[in-house]
Amino acid sequence: MGYRACFDIGGTFIKFAVVSEAGELFLQGKTETPTKDVTMYIPQILSEKVAYFREYYPIENIGISSCGIVDHNKGVILFSANIEGYSGLPLAHEISEFTGLSVSVENDVRSACLGEMWLGAAQGKExxxxxxxxxxxxxxxxxxGRLVSGAGNLAGELGHMSIIHNGENCPCGGKGCFERYxxxxxxxxxxxxxxxxxESIDGKEIMSKIKQGETAAIKAYQEFIDYLSTGLVNIAHLFNPECIIIGGGITEQGESFINEVNSKYKEKVMPLYRESTKIVLAELHNDAALYGAFVHAGNFVKK
Structure with a gap:
């Protein structure tokens, strides 16, 4: 059975595990992401963890999921807004130098998508x-069956497709971006x-207020679902995927959330798409990117 050392580097934590080809997670845990001298400490942390893993399992290679924009061909972090000083790090080269193993690096959302294809909501789909x-x-x-990266490894920034002409300003410099709505x-x-x-409030608190029947929370939620469904329709019409998977903390509401999203989506989408493109919930949650790191480390998805 093959084993790979897998990591998910985020702005707050670095998650890690040994992942088997059967989808089992061993020696799983997390450590805080360093905030200083990251080009030295991140490779060091990962390399030391790999050495520890190798005491217990025959590690074949290494898969890394990372926040930011990643050149997966070179294993370089092109840009990261979440970790200061991280941009430009040749992460794959650094880890390979320390460990002597081959290293694959990919963006965290792409990694999560690969994980969902392997063991989650999109099993058997292309x-x-x-x-x-x-x-x-x-x-x-x-x-x-192929991960779409684009000419500059920039494909998939769906949060920055414009859904409102001259809409709200976005930190990216654009207006009316999907993620602003x-x-x-x-x-x-x-x-x-x-x-x-x-007032200081988070998404979970708003969802709790909705369950309690608070009018303001319900109205805000309906507006949110309306805009979300508009973006989903655009994605369905552009790509006609077998499924659009939705992940994130708000999806913890489960069936009630996805049923409302689907209802509004089906009102807006062209009739032929209602059956060919399904809207579903992510299944792997916080482990999705670790599973995806295993996948891209083994070239599971064709390139």
Missing amino acids: NVVLLTLGTGVGGAIIQN ASTSSLIRYYQTIVGKE
Whole structure:
């Protein structure tokens, strides 16, 4: 049985595990992402963890999921807004030098999409889109079994497709971006606008207020679902995937959430797409990117 050392590097934590070809996770855990001298400490942390893994399992190679924009061909972090000083790090080369093993590096949302294809909501499917809803909206696209990276490794920035002409300003420099209307952050903003004050609240608290029947929370949620469904329709019409997977904390609402999304989506989408493109919930949650790291480390998806 093959074993790979897999990592998921985020702005707050680095998650890790030995992943088997049967999809089992061993020696799983997490450590805080360093905030200083990251070009030295991140390779060091990962390499030391690989050495530890090798005491217990015959590690074949290494898969790394990372926040930011990644050149997966070279294993270089092109840009990261979440980890200061991380941009430009030749991560694959550094880890390979330390360990002597081959190293694959891919963006975290793309990794999560690969994980869902292997063991999650998209098993057996060849055409898949993943959306992650949080502070922003992340995206990944797989067509005919191939991860779509684009000419500059920039494909999949679905959160920055414009859905409102001359809409709200986005930190990316654009206007009317999807994530300004369909992220968890936007749901919070809708609620604050309706109640007339910027009280400190998170998405889970708003969902709790909805269950309690609070009018303001319900109205904010309906606006959020309306914009989210508009983006989903655009994605369906553009790519016609077998499924669009939605992940992120807000999806913990489960069936009630996905049923409302599907209802609004089917109102708007062209009739032929209602059956060919399904909207489904992510299944692997916080482990998706670790599973995806195993996949791209083994070239599971054709390149």
